[in-house]
Amino acid sequence: MIKRKEALILNSFDYGNTSKIIHILTSNSERVSLIAKGARKPTSRFGGNIETVSLGDLVYYIKDNRDLGILKEAALQQFYSEVKKDLYRLNIAFSFLWTVSRIPDPERGLFGLTKRSLTFLDRGFREEVLAYFLLSLFQLSGVFPNLKNCVVCDSEEVDFFDIASGGSLCKRCKTNTAILMDGWQNFILDLSKGRLRVWKEYTFSQRGILLSIIYRYGVYHIGGWLNRLRDILPFEIIPKER
Ligand SMILES: [Zn+2]
Structure with a gap:
């Protein structure tokens, strides 16, 4: 079946002498692998x-129940050129794509979230986008923390937060x-709703603690595999546990 989809390119690697295999996330949040025949030829x-x-409009052929399709056409929509000029932000972008590639059951909405997060990075936001991405991922996965009331007794006087x-x-x-x-x-x-400008209203240390809490919350509630995110991110983003 021929499909035409808006899709994010999650990763790509060389295959054979002249081809590439790409992994994509389509606009309906499906992950697909495609072979791009002859993609490494200069022509x-x-x-x-x-x-x-990058974000593109892709046309590909894939048989039902097959894992690998054939890329027919690819038109570039967004290259995220500002992100690619800045290794710090590029690594944050990679951490999103890495997560999207590995999350066991991609939820509807994952495509929109990833696209918005890359756009935020391209506009100059930095690690606050990681907070936004993870918090939104919790929402999509149905594990967003209950913040208003005590999770045990429902009291509105809440002073503490507990990951577990x-x-x-x-x-x-x-x-x-x-x-x-x-x-x-x-x-x-505010961060979960994409109001990223609030980031600047907090101190360096508060932001670090918050990112560390959000990250550990993700490892606990999304899955231990998320732990490896730390290997991709610039080392200073998530402070060591205290
Ligand atoms: Zn209570």
């Missing part, structure tokens, strides 16, 4: 249109692993 019609970290409990706790229900919230509920809610 290839795919040109630079199938590079990792999945959200806020009051003084009475607080566990040994709970962290003082310091009024960060709004910070987290």
Whole structure:
């Protein structure tokens, strides 16, 4: 069946003497692998249109129940050129694509989230986009923390946050692993809604602690495999556990 889809190129690698295999995330959040025959020949019609970290309109042929399709046409839509000029932001972009490639059951909405996150990076935002990406991933996966009420007794007076409990706790229900919230509920809610400018209103240390909490929350609630995200990210982004 011939398909025409808007898609993000998650990664690409050389195959045989002249071809490439690309992994894509389509606009309906499906992951597909495609062979781009002759893509490494100088005269290839795919040109630079199938590079990792780009958005394109792709036409491909894939048989039902097959893992690998054949790329027919590729038109570049967005190259994220600002991201590609900055290794720091490029590594954050790679961390999104890495996560998208490995998440066991890609949810509807994953394509939109990844595309928005890359656009934020391209506009100059940096590690705040990682916070946005992970928080939105929690929403898509149905594990977003409960911030307004104590997850145990439903009290509205919440001062603590506990990763394992999945959200806020009051003084009475607080566990040994709970962290003082310091009024960060709004910070987290703003970031999750894409209001990334609030990032600058917090101190360097507060941002670091927040990213560390969000990251550990993801490892706990999304899956231990997410731990390896740290190997891709610039080392200073997620502070070591204290
Ligand atoms: Zn409580």
